[in-house]
Amino acid sequence: MNNHSQDTSVLIVGGGPTGLTAALELARHGVNCRVVERREAPSPFSRAVGIMPNTMRLLEPSGAAELIKAKSIMASGLEVYVDAERVFEMPMDRHHDPSVRLFCLPQDQTESILAQRAGELGVDVEYDKRFESLEDEGDRVRVTVDGETYAYDYVLGADGSRSTVRSELGLDAEGFDLDDEWAIADVEAPAWAEQPGLFRVYIQDEGVVVFVIPMSPTRYRVVSSRPGALSTLNVEMPIEHIYREGNFLISVRQVSDYRRGQVFLMGDAAHTHSPVGGRGMNLGIADAAHFAACYAKGTLDCYSDDRHQIGADTIAYTEKVRGTVMTPMNLTRRAALQLLNFATLIPGVPEKVTQKMVSGEF
Ligand SMILES: Cc1cc2nc3c(=O)[nH]c(=O)nc-3n(C[C@H](O)[C@H](O)[C@H](O)COP(=O)(O)OP(=O)(O)OC[C@H]3O[C@@H](n4cnc5c(N)ncnc54)[C@H](O)[C@@H]3O)c2cc1C
Numbered sequence: 001m002n003n004h005s006q007d008t009s010v011l012i013v014g015g016g017p018t019g020l021t022a023a024l025e026l027a028r029h030g031v032n033c034r035v036v037e038r039r040e041a042p043s044p045f046s047r048a049v050g051i052m053p054n055t056m057r058l059l060e061p062s063g064a065a066e067l068i069k070a071k072s073i074m075a076s077g078l079e080v081y082v083d084a085e086r087v088f089e090m091p092m093d094r095h096h097d098p099s100v101r102l103f104c105l106p107q108d109q110t111e112s113i114l115a116q117r118a119g120e121l122g123v124d125v126e127y128d129k130r131f132e133s134l135e136d137e138g139d140r141v142r143v144t145v146d147g148e149t150y151a152y153d154y155v156l157g158a159d160g161s162r163s164t165v166r167s168e169l170g171l172d173a174e175g176f177d178l179d180d181e182w183a184i185a186d187v188e189a190p191a192w193a194e195q196p197g198l199f200r201v202y203i204q205d206e207g208v209v210v211f212v213i214p215m216s217p218t219r220y221r222v223v224s225s226r227p228g229a230l231s232t233l234n235v236e237m238p239i240e241h242i243y244r245e246g247n248f249l250i251s252v253r254q255v256s257d258y259r260r261g262q263v264f265l266m267g268d269a270a271h272t273h274s275p276v277g278g279r280g281m282n283l284g285i286a287d288a289a290h291f292a293a294c295y296a297k298g299t300l301d302c303y304s305d306d307r308h309q310i311g312a313d314t315i316a317y318t319e320k321v322r323g324t325v326m327t328p329m330n331l332t333r334r335a336a337l338q339l340l341n342f343a344t345l346i347p348g349v350p351e352k353v354t355q356k357m358v359s360g361e362f
Helices: 003-007 017-028 053-059 064-071 107-120 164-169 280-297 300-326 331-343 349-358
Strands: 010-013 033-037 077-082 085-091 125-127 131-136 141-145 148-152 154-157 173-177 182-188 198-203 209-214 219-224 241-248 251-255 263-265
Touching: 010 017, 010 141, 010 148, 017 033, 017 107, 017 125, 017 280, 053 064, 053 280, 064 107, 077 331, 085 331, 085 349, 107 125, 131 164, 141 154, 154 164, 154 280, 164 263, 251 300, 263 300, 280 300
Parallel strands: 010 033, 010 154, 033 125, 077 198, 154 263
Antiparallel strands: 077 085, 131 141, 141 148, 173 251, 182 219, 182 241, 198 209, 209 219
């Protein structure tokens, strides 16, 4: 048995946003922890972009929120187009409460900030270390990492949607996979929008929907409900560089229990859903922060029930939004959107809509 176990009480498996937040928040509460990550280096890829007000509030005490604010851009508005005609527009940066803002930063940069703050609090991610198996012995969990055995008081499975920790516990993420592939492209397009921070949604025939999401003043993420993101965009986008393009599948799944004995699941290891609504990373960060708060208060028994309910609510919300934006457009829906557009002229309405979109109440 490796000596590492003598003074380490929590093993965090996975150095994504969930595992990094767990490390940061546990370190802030003075808990000894270790993070193992199977990748050789931080991921250069960005999946999540939007950072919600609740996430900023959770990351405030560690100082990570301030660093995110300094590097990100703020969402300024939303425009919805049907067949290239703008039918809805709304500002997103006018809420009277200045904390109700959506910040946009590529996920790799958010992870870098979380890792930096965790490092400053004494927890560095150990890259190229693969968690292999575990055995819960009651008061301790015996774990194998890269062929070596260790023992910890607690193990956190923050190892993503194909979680090895989850399969070691014999837990299934129940739910379904969507049949159709979705697509993503990250592009440099400095001439695309005069107004930085503008989100655009293009609703087309037969339930095709394309989102153009700001990542920086000149860089955009195009997400489409059909393969080949850029080819599905029905307006001209002056692209100078394509950082990456790819297709992905969506699973809508959740484990029934986020805890087995001394082992806890969080983030994508516990739940996955469509990126519509931009909840996934935010939900994982909130799971991790809640775990650390429960640990500090001695209320770990509440963790699974608390987070399962919020995960289920989030899945229901994102599925509702996905269903709405993907329902084929007809005259009634188009008229409803135009009516909603008029409603945004009524004082207070844009604030309420923004609040709902970015509240991320989890
Ligand atoms: C196209 C796309 C767009 C998205 N957009 C958004 C968005 O706008 N907003 C949002 O909130 N969310 C978004 N998401 C979801 C978001 O990216 C995920 O929810 C988030 O990355 C989950 O974080 P995590 O740390 O739980 O898991 P992951 O990010 O998957 O991290 C898990 C880590 O565990 C490591 N690991 C796995 N197995 C082992 C092992 N055996 N040993 C050691 N390490 C291991 C992996 O290498 C990985 O680094 C999007 C997702 C996709 C696919």
